[in-house]
Each structure stands twice: as structure tokens, then as C-alpha cells.
Amino acid sequence: MAFSKIDLRNFRCFDSLSIDLSSNSTLFYGKNGSGKTSILESIYVASSGRSFRTSNLESLIKKDEEAFNIRAYDDKTGSILEVKKARNKPINIKINNSKVTISELVRAFPSFSIDSKTFFYNDNAPDYRRKQLDRGLFIASPDYAKDWFGYFRSLKQRNSALKFGDMAQAKAYDQLLVDHGERLNTLRENLITEVKKIYDDLVIKLAQENTRAHIFSDLEIYLKSGFDNKAGLLECLNNSNVVDLKRKITTLGPHKADVLFESKGLLIKDIFSRGEQKLLSILWSLSQNIYLGRSFNLSPILLLDDLSSELDGEMLECFLPTLKYIENRFVFSNIVDLFGSKIINEKQSYKKFHVEQLN
Numbered sequence: 539m540a541f542s543k544i545d546l547r548n549f550r551c552f553d554s555l556s557i558d559l560s561s562n563s564t565l566f567y568g569k570n571g572s573g574k575t576s577i578l579e580s581i582y583v584a585s586s587g588r589s590f591r592t593s594n595l596e597s598l599i600k601k602d603e604e605a606f607n608i609r610a611y612d613d614k615t616g617s618i619l620e621v622k623k624a625r626n627k628p629i630n631i632k633i634n635n636s637k638v639t640i641s642e643l644v645r646a647f648p649s650f651s652i653d654s655k656t657f658f659y660n661d662n663a664p665d666y667r668r669k670q671l672d673r674g675l676f677i678a679s680p681d682y683a684k685d686w687f688g689y690f691r692s693l694k695q696r697n698s699a700l701k702f703g704d705m706a707q708a709k710a711y712d713q714l715l716v717d718h719g720e721r722l723n724t725l726r727e728n729l730i731t732e733v734k735k736i737y738d739d740l741v742i743k744l745a746q747e748n749t750r751a752h753i754f755s756d757l758e759i760y761l762k763s764g765f766d767n768k769a770g771l772l773e774c775l776n777n778s779n780v781v782d783l784k785r786k787i788t789t790l791g792p793h794k795a796d797v798l799f800e801s802k803g804l805l806i807k808d809i810f811s812r813g814e815q816k817l818l819s820i821l822w823s824l825s826q827n828i829y830l831g832r833s834f835n836l837s838p839i840l841l842l843d844d845l846s847s848e849l850d851g852e853m854l855e856c857f858l859p860t861l862k863y864i865e866n867r868f869v870f871s872n873i874v875d876l877f878g879s880k881i882i883n884e885k886q887s888y889k890k891f892h893v894e895q896l897n
């Protein structure tokens with residue numbers, strides 16, 4: 539499901555606000571402090587029960603008010619989502635009047651955000667890229683979620699045995715780690731291979747329209763498994779007994795995985811400029827969004843806050859044709875209006891809102 543309309547009450551700077559989203563791209567533009575990030579954040583909160591900016595949901599309640607409310611509607615299914623957060627109370631989420639958990643919510647209304655952290659995806663620690671990858675798979679595939687929990691539960695127990703120097707006890711979890719871990723690895727690898735095909739296709743199309751897009755072609759993007767894939771996880775665990783015992787932790791496995799972006803053997807983070815890194819992250823996230831939508835019968839909303847920060851005019855021109863290839867709802871913000879230029883394709887239904895006028 540995906541939101542077509544969203545109503546806010548007492549959310550950050552807004553008393554009340556009602557927005558109809560486009561089924562393609564929706565742009566919110568306006569000056570600093572007008573409320574662009576707040577609108578994107580409300581959509582993320584409504585579809586994940588969390589903020590992409592803060593762990594303190596209470597700070598999202600409008601100053602001097604007691605609670606915020608979000609109502610979102612899906613015009614295709616007629617579903618209504620209600621999210622309420624009152625001060626000193628946990629968040630309350632209902633779909634069609636029935637209370638749901640956060641796991642149920644993220645699967646019912648998936649959304650992904652490209653925010654300031656994602657812009658420099660390649661500069662972050664491996665942990666960040668792994669979490670981004672896992673979140674996509676987690677939402678898309680309940681089997682993946684089962685293996686993920688199975689793997690990390692066994693890993694915790696194995697590490698706790700290693701802490702006490704009990705190798706025999708630690709080894710008792712190896713088969714569980716191998717069963718869950720190999721499946722996690724295969725699903726991650728498959729996701730990256732499929733997203734890469736969509737990414738390559740997108741970059742070819744962009745390069746036909748703008749020569750600057752060539753920099754994004756011929757990249758090697760692949761999963762570093764966290765263990766020697768050819769040898770298999772069981773052999774790797776056996777071979778690392780001595781090191782694991784010494785370090786008191788499981789040193790190899792899918793929990794050490796990373797997604798590597800390289801150009802001619804060099805890491806992208808070492809060669810790309812900030813603007814190039816940002817656009818690469820956006821193109822990769824969009825490709826993942828298209829893949830999840832096509833392959834898992836989902837309609838994931840993609841949120842992008844502050845499109846043009848760090849991008850020069852040419853880089854922005856290089857990106858704008860991408861809007862023609864987006865397959866799910868894309869909601870993004872920018873300081874200035876971007877539509878009205880040559881990127882508009884009459885077949886697509888773009889919407890734009892000047893945020894100061896919404897207040």
C-alpha cells in the first residue's frame with residue numbers, strides 16, 4: 539500500500555495540514571524553516587513509526603501541544619492509517635481501526651528515506667550500508683526477516699560462549715549460523731545483482747541525455763560477504779577458532795558484510811567528489827526502490843530531503859531526467875522550485891507545493 543493523501547495535526551511547525559501526493563513525483567519547495575523536512579518526516583513516521591532525523595519522537599509534537607496525529611489514506615485499497623503520539627505515551631498506530639505493530643506497519647506502507655546520512659553512503663561505516671541493505675530485504679521478504687533474527691540470535695549466544703572461553707559451547711551454534719547466514723548472504727547477493735542491473739540501465743539512459751552521467755557508469759558494486767564465500771561459512775568458522783577465542787567474538791560471517799562501490803579497483807569514497815557521491819547514492823537508492831516495487835509487489839515511497847544541496851546546476855540537470863523513470867511514489871524537497879523546466883514529461887503526473895503557502 540502507499541499513501542495518496544496525508545493529514546497532519548500538531549506535527550512540528552504545522553497546526554493542521556492536508557496534502558494529496560502524486561502517484562509519481564511530489565516536490566515540496568520553500569525557504570529555510572518553512573517545513574519541508576517536517577512534511578517528509580511525517581510521511582516517514584507514518585510508514586515506519588520512527589523519524590529519520592531523531593530518536594526523540596516527542597520533539598515532533600508541536601510546541602505547547604499535547605500530541606501529534608497523522609492520518610494517511612491509500613486511495614487504491616481505501617485503507618486508513620492513523621498515527622498518534624502523545625507526550626509521555628508510546629506511539630499508537632492503527633490501520634483501519636486495528637492496532638498494528640511497527641513490523642506490520644513497515645510492511646504495509648514501506649518507505650525509504652534518502653537523507654543527509656544516505657547522501658554520503660560510501661563515507662559511512664560498513665554497518666550503515668549493511669543496515670540499509672537489510673532494511674530493504676526485511677520489508678520485502680518475511681523469510682529474510684526469519685533468517686535475520688535466527689542468525690543474530692545464534693550469533694549473540696555464540697559470542698557469549700566465546701566471552702567465557704567456552705569453544706565447545708560456541709561451536710554448538712555453528713550449524714544454525716551457517717543455515718541462516720548462508721541464506722542471508724544469498725538474498726543480499728541477489729538483491730545487489732538485481733539492483734545493479736536496474737542501476738546500470740538507468741545510468742545508460744541518463745548518459746544519453748547528459749554526458750556528465752558517464753561518471754556513474756562502469757562501476758563495480760558488489761557484496762563483500764564478511765566471510766570467504768567460496769570456502770563456505772562452516773569452513774570459515776572452523777578456520778577462525780583460534781582468532782575467535784582470542785578476540786572473544788565471532789570475527790567472520792554475514793554480520794561483517796559490506797556493500798562496496800568501486801571504479802577500476804578504487805573505492806568510490808576515495809575518488810568521487812561530494813556532489814558525485816550524493817548523486818550516486820540517490821541513483822542507487824532509486825534503483826533499489828524500483829527493484830523492491832517490481833519484485834515484491836510493494837509500492838515503496840521514496841523520500842529525498844534537500845535534493846540540490848551539494849549539487850551544482852549541471853549535476854542537478856544530470857539528475858532531473860531520472861524523474862521519468864521512477865516507478866513508485868517519490869517525494870522530495872528543495873529550497874527552490876524545480877518544475878517548469880524541460881524535464882517535465884506530460885505523461886507523468888508531477889505535483890509541487892510551495893511550503894510557505896501551505897502554512
Ligand SMILES: Nc1ncnc2c1ncn2[C@@H]1O[C@H](COP(=O)(O)OP(=O)(O)OP(=O)(O)O)[C@@H](O)[C@H]1O
Nearest residue numbers: 550551570571572573574575576597598599600601
Ligand atoms: N516541535 C516543534 N514545534 C514547533 N515548531 C517546530 C518544532 N520542531 C521544529 N519546528 C520548526 O519547524 C520549522 C520547519 O522546520 P523544517 O526542518 O521542516 O524546515 P525546512 O523547510 O526543512 O528548512 P531547511 O530548508 O532549513 O531544511 C522550523 O522553523 C523549526 O524550528
Ligand SMILES: [Mg+2]
Nearest residue numbers: 574575843844
Ligand atoms: Mg530541511
